[in-house]
Amino acid sequence: xxxxxxxxxxxxxxxxxxxxxxxxxxxxxxxxxxxxxxxxxxxxxxxxxxxxxxxxxxxxxxxxxxxxxxxxxxxxxxxxxxxxxxxxxxxxxxxxxxxxxxxxxxxxxxxxxxxxxxxxxxxxxxxxxxxxxxxxxxxxxxxxxxxxxxxxxxxxxxxxxxxxxxxxxxxxxxxxxxxxxxxxxxxxxxxxxxxxxxxxxxxxxxxxxxxxxxxxxxxxxxxxxxxxxxxxxxxxxxxxxxxxxxxxxxxxxxxxxxxxxxxxxxxxxxxxxxxxxxxxxxxxxxxxxxxxxxxxxxxxxxxxxxxxxxxxxxxxxxxxxxxxxxxxxxxxxxxxxxxxxxxxxxxxxxxxxxxxxxxxxxxxxxxxxxxxxxxxxxxxxx
Ligand SMILES: *[C@@H]1O[C@H](CO)[C@@H](O)[C@H](O)[C@H]1NC(C)=O
Ligand SMILES: *[C@@H]1O[C@H](CO)[C@@H](O)[C@H](O)[C@H]1NC(C)=O
Ligand SMILES: *[C@@H]1O[C@H](CO)[C@@H](O)[C@H](O)[C@H]1NC(C)=O
Numbered sequence: 001x002x003x004x005x006x007x008x009x010x011x012x013x014x015x016x017x018x019x020x021x022x023x024x025x026x027x028x029x030x031x032x033x034x035x036x037x038x039x040x041x042x043x044x045x046x047x048x049x050x051x052x053x054x055x056x057x058x059x060x061x062x063x064x065x066x067x068x069x070x071x072x073x074x075x076x077x078x079x080x081x082x083x084x085x086x087x088x089x090x091x092x093x094x095x096x097x098x099x100x101x102x103x104x105x106x107x108x109x110x111x112x113x114x115x116x117x118x119x120x121x122x123x124x125x126x127x128x129x130x131x132x133x134x135x136x137x138x139x140x141x142x143x144x145x146x147x148x149x150x151x152x153x154x155x156x157x158x159x160x161x162x163x164x165x166x167x168x169x170x171x172x173x174x175x176x177x178x179x180x181x182x183x184x185x186x187x188x189x190x191x192x193x194x195x196x197x198x199x200x201x202x203x204x205x206x207x208x209x210x211x212x213x214x215x216x217x218x219x220x221x222x223x224x225x226x227x228x229x230x231x232x233x234x235x236x237x238x239x240x241x242x243x244x245x246x247x248x249x250x251x252x253x254x255x256x257x258x259x260x261x262x263x264x265x266x267x268x269x270x271x272x273x274x275x276x277x278x279x280x281x282x283x284x285x286x287x288x289x290x291x292x293x294x295x296x297x298x299x300x301x302x303x304x305x306x307x308x309x310x311x312x313x314x315x316x317x318x319x320x321x322x323x324x325x326x327x328x329x330x331x332x333x334x335x336x337x338x339x340x341x342x343x344x345x346x347x348x349x350x351x352x353x354x355x356x357x358x359x360x361x362x363x364x365x366x367x368x369x370x371x372x373x374x375x376x377x378x379x380x381x382x
Contacts, residue, residue, distance in 0.1 A: 018051040022058055029062030031089060034097075036067045047075035047110075058119060060085035067091060068101040068134075073110035073142075080110060084117035084150055090136070093127035093156070103135040103161070107142050114146040123155035129181045129205075133157030140164055148172045158185035159204070165192040174201045179227035181205035186228065189215050198222050207232045208258075213243030213272070220249070226256030230287070232263045233277060235297050237270015237311040240304070245274045254283045255323075261290040264316065265297040268336065269307030275314045284323025290351050291318060293344075293367070295336040310336035314343050316369075321349040328353060330360035331378055333367035344369030346381060 020042050023029070027038035046054045054077050058064065066088055073080075090104050091097075104123060107113055123136040133156030139145055145168040152159045152175045159175050162168060170187065177184040186202035189195060190212035198221040202208040208225035210232045211218055225231060231250055236243035243266075255261045262279040284290045295310050313335060330351040335341035344367050352375075353360050364380035371381035 018046070018049050018054040020046055020054070020056055022056070022064065027064055029059070029064050029086060031063035031065055033065060034067055035064045036069045039064070039066060039069055043071045046080060047073060050076050053077060053079045053081055055081040055083060058082070058084045058086045058088065058117070060119070063087040063089055065089050065091060066105070067097045068104050070106040070108060071110065072108050075110055079112040079114055082113070082115045084115065084119035084121070087120045087122065089122040090124040090156070092124055093131070101134065103138045104156070105137040107139050109141045111143045113142050116146070116149050118149055120151040120153060122153050123159070125154045125156035125177065125181065125184065128156035133183060135161045137161070138163065143167050153177065154181070155184050157183050158188045160187045162187065162189045162192050162195065166194055168192070168195045170195070170197045170200070172199045175204060177204040179205055185210055188212060189218060191215065193217050195219070200224070202228060204228045210234070211245055211248055212236070213241065213245065215245050217247045218249070220253065221251045223253045224256070225253060226258045228258050230255055230258045230260035230263050232260070232265055233274050234265035235267060236265070236274060237267045237272060239267070239302065240269050243270060243272040243311060246276045248277045250278065250282070251280045254285070255287050256285045257287070259288050260292055261287045262318070263289070263292045263294065264313060265294045266311040266313070267297055267304070268295065268310055269304035270311050271309050273312045273314070275312070277315070278317040278319070279321060280317070280319045282321040284321070284325065284351065286324050286326055286354050288326045289332060290323065290325045291321065291331045291349070293333045293335055293341060295334055308338045310339045312339050313341040316341070316343070317345045318349055319347050321351065323351060324354045325351050325360055326354050328358060328360050329363045330376055331362035333362070333364045333378070333380065335366040337366055341367045342369065344381060346371040346374045346378060349374040351376065
């Protein structure tokens, strides 16, 4: 009987998993006390737990002020859950106790991490904008990651950074920062594969989503972007880098009042490739550069304008791309003069000017492929 009871208790524990609230570790949640150490202690106990699916709880109705905190793995359980029901806020710039960090929150080397909840993560970035800011949250070497439900606001720099992650589902997030806040990308992906991104609302001062080098098999579906700089592959090949991106599929996305819609950007002098990319069912409302390939991208000087190499772009499909452009050059395929873009396919593309009576046009340098039912006409595509 005693044995049965023990087994029964054990099953209950396994089923519910161990739960630790940060309050049990001394977190206060008044928005003013530094709760970083309490969070780290709670994390350590979750990470050391041998339960099947231990859970760290950040309870609702409170706001936790955290200095830069890094949650390190590997953890013992195959899945580790973090429930963010309350709010988390960063100190303002002058009060950061660890100014050397390039990021505020970080998860490192934690496989099977599941971060969910309806809480808000506030990067309190106002004082950083225009200075070299910090990322709000970084996931590095966290395979089979799930991130969903949260709201991210006002990051000092990019909101979410996904680096060296193989397998992730990122869904139902809301990411916002003012249109004029610098470098506040929504999600940056690099050196990552098999990433599914869906059902997001992103409005920031920079790219809604950017896919950087050494990334592949990235699906982006049902994203509303605006304001912001659109969804970008790149920039790739900066300062002579060899970068590769392939199998990126962007579908059912809306762009409202953005600088760009769907963009591929590379630097002169870089090498590698960007290929097998598709943009399907894209709706554009008053977008400045709706469809753009820019192989002359360069920021911050050191532009290698005489370079004879560039990242090779091929097999890019635009299908069902509709809406309005603020620039008359609605389609710009500015490919490298030395490395042609090949197999660029457009079909069912119709982009009008926001000004009634003004006609849009397309612009090409060294772009090759085919087009069908496309307006404006793209003469470089047969
Ligand atoms: C991306 O979409 C394709 C086609 O729908 C699917 O086969 C693939 O498994 C998806 N990949 C991810 C990472 O979601
Ligand atoms: C895009 O806009 C259309 C039309 O307004 C709407 O039906 C659809 O739900 C929107 N999609 C997203 C991802 O916001
Ligand atoms: C790219 O295309 C645009 C047209 O949208 C043109 O005005 C611009 O000068 C081109 N850039 C380069 C570097 O060729």
